[in-house]
Structures are given as structure tokens and as C-alpha cells.
Amino acid sequence: MIKGGLMWRLLRKHISAGQLIGFSIANLIGLTIVILAVQFYRDVRPIFQDDESFIKKDYLIITRKVTGVGAMMGTTSEFADSDIATIQKQPWVRKVGRFTRSEYNIWATVQVGRTGMHTQFFFEAIPSEFIDVNPSEWHFDPAHPQVPVIVSKDYLSLYNFGYAAAQGMPEISEGMVNMIPLSFQFTGNGVNEVIPGRIVGFSNRLNTIIVPEEFMKWSNDRYGRGGDQLPARLIVEVNSPGDQRIKDFMDSHGYEIAGDKMDSSKANYFLTVIIGIVVSVGVLISLLSFFVLMLSIYLLLQKNTKKLQDLLMLGYSPHEVSKPYIKMVAYINGAVLVFSILFMTLMRLEYLPMLRAFEVSGSSLWISIVVGVIIMGLITTGNIIAIKRKIATLWRQKD
Amino acid sequence: MERIDVKNTLPAVFAGREENNSEVWLQDLSFERGKNYLISAESGTGKSSLCSYIYGFREDYSGDFLFDGRNIRELVVEDWCDIRCRHIAYLPQELRLFPELTAMENIELKNRITGFKSAKDIEKLFEALGIPDKINASVARLSIGQQQRVAIIRTLCQPCDFILLDEPVSHLDNTNNKIVASLVMDEAKRQGAGIIATSVGNNVMITNEKEYKL
Numbered sequence: 001m002i003k004g005g006l007m008w009r010l011l012r013k014h015i016s017a018g019q020l021i022g023f024s025i026a027n028l029i030g031l032t033i034v035i036l037a038v039q040f041y042r043d044v045r046p047i048f049q050d051d052e053s054f055i056k057k058d059y060l061i062i063t064r065k066v067t068g069v070g071a072m073m074g075t076t077s078e079f080a081d082s083d084i085a086t087i088q089k090q091p092w093v094r095k096v097g098r099f100t101r102s103e104y105n106i107w108a109t110v111q112v113g114r115t116g117m118h119t120q121f122f123f124e125a126i127p128s129e130f131i132d133v134n135p136s137e138w139h140f141d142p143a144h145p146q147v148p149v150i151v152s153k154d155y156l157s158l159y160n161f162g163y164a165a166a167q168g169m170p171e172i173s174e175g176m177v178n179m180i181p182l183s184f185q186f187t188g189n190g191v192n193e194v195i196p197g198r199i200v201g202f203s204n205r206l207n208t209i210i211v212p213e214e215f216m217k218w219s220n221d222r223y224g225r226g227g228d229q230l231p232a233r234l235i236v237e238v239n240s241p242g243d244q245r246i247k248d249f250m251d252s253h254g255y256e257i258a259g260d261k262m263d264s265s266k267a268n269y270f271l272t273v274i275i276g277i278v279v280s281v282g283v284l285i286s287l288l289s290f291f292v293l294m295l296s297i298y299l300l301l302q303k304n305t306k307k308l309q310d311l312l313m314l315g316y317s318p319h320e321v322s323k324p325y326i327k328m329v330a331y332i333n334g335a336v337l338v339f340s341i342l343f344m345t346l347m348r349l350e351y352l353p354m355l356r357a358f359e360v361s362g363s364s365l366w367i368s369i370v371v372g373v374i375i376m377g378l379i380t381t382g383n384i385i386a387i388k389r390k391i392a393t394l395w396r397q398k399d
Numbered sequence: 400m401e402r403i404d405v406k407n408t409l410p411a412v413f414a415g416r417e418e419n420n421s422e423v424w425l426q427d428l429s430f431e432r433g434k435n436y437l438i439s440a441e442s443g444t445g446k447s448s449l450c451s452y453i454y455g456f457r458e459d460y461s462g463d464f465l466f467d468g469r470n471i472r473e474l475v476v477e478d479w480c481d482i483r484c485r486h487i488a489y490l491p492q493e494l495r496l497f498p499e500l501t502a503m504e505n506i507e508l509k510n511r512i513t514g515f516k517s518a519k520d521i522e523k524l525f526e527a528l529g530i531p532d533k534i535n536a537s538v539a540r541l542s543i544g545q546q547q548r549v550a551i552i553r554t555l556c557q558p559c560d561f562i563l564l565d566e567p568v569s570h571l572d573n574t575n576n577k578i579v580a581s582l583v584m585d586e587a588k589r590q591g592a593g594i595i596a597t598s599v600g601n602n603v604m605i606t607n608e609k610e611y612k613l
Contacts, residue, residue, distance in 0.1 A: 315483035317477070395456075
């Protein structure tokens, strides 16, 4: 005890509390910004991603651009097999799926209490591997015909937040929708039939009305022309929807990307850029504060040069002489690290409730803590090296 | 360490001087363990420089100093720390005490890295030098003569092969000069160490086998 105490009493002379507090506050701000930004990025990112699977997948729905002239000239809006093959060959493509559509008239009737709603309808089908929900009733049996339907979640939202709210109708949940009896009237090929249906799921990915492919084939054969049809829409699974090559390809081929997948990945991109800027500012502040501490230490060592040299003369090694200063730096930096993690956690508690609206619960803290520890570790290492170097220069005295 | 050889050395600031009456500079001589030497000098002849070369904190000289045949320019920081703790006990002319600490704390600061003397031994030295009441006094409040005695006690708080004293009694009266001489010689005898003392004028009462004029 007396050991450290004596050295510290000697060497703490000229320590400028003001400078050290200045450094600590600056570094606390810088480090808090950095780790808070990292944490915020990690908490917010899921909003911009469809993390349905462990490996990130994204789907684009593409169509041909509809132009007035093209429509009048009778240019096809369908994708030929060769077009699909070309798309399939692009390096950013994982899988391509075709949309098939109903080729007959559909009228849907919904019976809610005594009120009935009657509306014209259409169906599309895609391979089940592209559908983001997997309901148990997703099949069709011609012997006991009943049509399972998946509709876009947006339709339900539209009904609940738009129509129902405005008309004073009851809001409906996904579970309730399953129980609403639907019936479809199909007309075509001289056949006119009514088949019961049921909404079995809601899709976030597909902005349309989907039926099983087996039903689509069966119904097109029965009410439509039958045979193979060329798709007007394709669903493409890609590695990274923000890829510039995708945009270039679409532009050069006159294709259009439907939905907001590109927008969401743009938003994701801007989020990354903004967080990058914020992190850079934080790092810059930390870096500046690091130089403040370095200057402060240099000044301190300079003022205590004679004392340090006298200790070296007594037989103390440069290592022992630098220890009190290294300890001081380690304590200060350790405290700054602890406080910045604390502040980050507190501020996170402030923004987390806002994210709940997006059904995001926040990710774990450990990565931002590791980032904080690494930055602090680097700063501390820099400080220690500076102290050791400075003391090494005091070893030889110039009288 | 058994011997210190001085071979043709000269402080850099003296380079180019034509006249050399020194028995040390540009000469070959050696200091042996167990023997006492007096370097008498007029001021400005480089006696503090000689001490700082031997103690390894200055290197601005030509020629060579050898510790047991090893050129001291080859020694590294760890070697010097070991030498300063175990082989050469040094009393600097400017004493180099820490004024913000007490007399005892100044000595503690040395003794704790050598672990050489007990608190009781140290107290006895304070008594012998007539300053037992100054043990816990702040060094800043001591007279220069008292400070010199504290510095001498500190010098004795380590194992050594040579005791290197730069003007050890310059601020002491005859009585204390005698006491210092006997304390230092006793310690040297106990450890079988040699003594190298410098002095302006021959007032150091440590008996010597050989005197060099610097």
C-alpha cells in the first residue's frame, strides 16, 4: 500500500484535473455516440429486412414496362421462355418463379351477418416455395372442391384502418378472417359454378390474391383456354436487392420492379450511410479526445521530468515509473467505457418503445459493447505506448 | 562487480583542450572492490560528470568505462536498474531528495526496492547522524546539512560493490563529517565494497588507499 501510495503522491503532482475531466467527457460523448449508433443500427435493421430465414433472402416481382404505344401496337407484356432463361443466368439471381393468372371470370361473395358483398375477383398462383406463409390447408382437391386463398396483408390493413374505421364496421383479425365464409362463382367455357372458398393466410411479400398452383391449373383447364400460358409477372429471389446491377439490367430490358423491395433496400442503404456518418462523428470525437489525453499526459510527464529521472536514478525501472500513469489512464478509460455503456443502455430504453410499433424488440447488446471495448482498448493502448515512449526518452539525462 | 576500469576517458566538453594535468581524464586507471579512493578536484574539472558516467545516466564522453571488463556502453536499461539497486550506491552532489515527502519516506522509496535495511536500522542511522527528530519531517523543511545526512542514509540502504559519493560532506560540520566517514566505512567494510568519493579540497575524512587529482 505504502509502495503505490508514495509513488502516486510524488507523480500525481501537476496532474490537471481539468484536462482529464475534459478528456473524459469528450471521450464519453464520442464513445457513447459510437456504441449507441451501432446498437441503434442493430435494433432498427430488422425493420428494413425480411428476415424470414437465417440467410437473408429478398424477392423482387418484375413486370414489363407498360407503355401507351406498346399497348396500342399490341406488344406483349408477357415474358417468353428465353427472357426467363436470360434472367435466370444473371449472377444476382437465385431462383425465378412464374406467376400464372386466372383466365376466366370470378365473382366473389362475402357474407358478413346479413350483409353480403359481391365483387369481381382475380387469382394468381406461384410455386409454394416463393410464398412466405405456409398454411396447412394449402391444397386443392377436385373431389371436394374448396378454394384456399392467400391475400396480401395490405388488404387486411386497408380494410381495418381505412374502410372499417371510416364506416364504423368492426375491425377483423387474421384469425377471424379464416372463419368468414367466401364463395366464388366461376364462369367460362360455358360452365358456371359456385365453389366455397376460405382465406387461409396473409402474405407480406405478395401484393395479390394467391391460390394453389394445382387449383389454378385445374380451373384454367375447366373454365379457361387451358394449356401453358406465358407469365406477365415473375418473382425473383435475389441475394441483395440493392445491387446496382439489378437496376441496370431492369432498365436495359425495359422491366419494372413492383412493390417497395428496392425502396426498402434503399432505406436500408441510407440507414447504413447515416449510421456510418454518426459512427464517424463519434470516432472523430473519441480520436480528438484521445489527443487531448495524450497532450495532457505529455505535459504532465514534461512537468514531472525531474522527479521521474530522480526515481530512475534510485534504481526504479522505466516500467515501474510509468505504472502509476498507466494505472491512471486505465482507470479513467475504464470508467469512461462503463459510463458510455450505461448511457447507451439508458438512451436505448428511450427509443425502444418507439420501435415496438414496427414489431421490433431490439437485438442483443453484446456487439456494441464489444465495439466499445475495442475502441477503448485501442485508445488505452495508444496512451500506454505514449507514456512508455516518453519515459524512455527520460532515461538519458542531458545536463 | 569486482572492478571498474577507466580507459582514456574524457568528457565531450573537454575535447580539444591541449593541456591535461588530470590523473583521471585520458588516463588508464581502475577502482577495485574493497578499496577506497578519493578524487580531489577543483570545481569545473568534471567530477560530477565522472560520477554520472559511472552511474550510467550520461554518455557524453570519449574513451571507455569497463565494469569487470564489460564496456558500460553495452549495458541496457535492465542492467542499469540492477546496478543501481545492487552494485553501486550513489550519493549525488545535488542530493536529489523529494521535498514533498518526509525524510523517512524518501528513504523508504529506495529501501523498498532493495529491501536492504529494516525500519530499525534506518532509525539507528538517523540517531547516529543526530537527526532522529527529523524522521517524519518534510524534507522541504530541513536544512541543507540535514538533507545531506538524509541522502547519505538513503545511499546506504542498498547492497553494493562500490559506494560512489559526490561531495558527501560539503554541507557538514567536522563532527558530522567524522560520523559520516565512519558510517560509510563501516557499511563498506560490512559489504566488502569499495568507496569512490569526490571532494573539492580534502575535507572528506574517509581514509583512502589512493587519491587521484582530477
